[in-house]
Amino acid sequence: MLARIGFPQPWLSLLLFITWQLLSDGISGGSVVLGLILAWAIPRITYGFWPEPPGFVNAWRMPVYLAIVLWDIVLASFSVAKLILSPRKPRPAFICYPLQLEHPLAISILASTISLTPGTVSADVSDDQKLLLIHALDAEDNQAVIDSIHNRYEKPLMEMFK
């Protein structure tokens, strides 16, 4: 029904509408109209760029995941700060992480999470989307880094995107 009147991605449209209301000072008639126009037009214009919609089965797990990530960002900043302030040299490493997620959106969420959390920045995804190249700032053991990412972030994401 929603697709027929021109909202191919209702969630994206809703997000755009809410964001526009927050951006404009207070909700008024004008901002509602313009918000509706934007919520209608932007998904149409960007339609070709989106990968096919994911099977989002467990959307309610998202807030829990976000809370974990937010907490880890705080911890990550403290650990990076400690390393920057200490005089010893870091032990950086490039690590190939074997991906088990398949959907592009899930992979990009995982890559962003890795970039924001302790000691790791995701650098690249291989063309066949099977490997993620990670740069770790201070890693003793490659396997330990891979295991902790798998257990902490990839498993919840795998349950979300089936």
Next chain:
Amino acid sequence: MSEVTEYIIAGLLLLGGAFSLIGALGLARLPDFFTRLHGPTKATTLGVGAIMLSSVIYFSNSGEGLGVAEILITVFLFLTAPVSANMLAKAAMHIGVSPMDGTRGNPWDQ
């Protein structure tokens, strides 16, 4: 404004400033590009987040309502920081910036 809120705001401000400084220190001091990438993506982003949070608390206590713009900026920064870090890492690997001695593993370029 009660004394406790003042302490919270001041603490958040100082925390944010300290993290911004540490991020910049990492940028200036770490040995190669790939290690430098870590400072700004984590420390600086959290620093700005803490400063925004103190601004939200400050203005909502001085009777100007909840600050929506601050929250939007913070969310936007947290969404974009990993993306720009990722794109810069890709660009650096493409150009062939060499990692520091003692880095395990190799960057790839495809």
Next chain:
Amino acid sequence: MITIALYATIAMVVLAALLNMFRLLKGPDAPDRVLALDTLYINAIALIILVGITLGTRMYLESALLIAVMGFVGTVAMAKYLKRGSVIE
């Protein structure tokens, strides 16, 4: 209390911006400079917020929002230019 913390924080952020300038001038590679610019605009946002709190006004938040959006687009454009040699293909 808040005033002292504000001035201390402004000093720290300015120092951070100076350190970024140092990396911006020193390089050695183009990605380093882009990264320094990226950090610099984030520090500019922090400074704008701090000035806003000092002056007790929220007017400057709009400009902070604009800098956040434009800075991100700029960083992505420059990273893309470094990787491909052109921004729009």
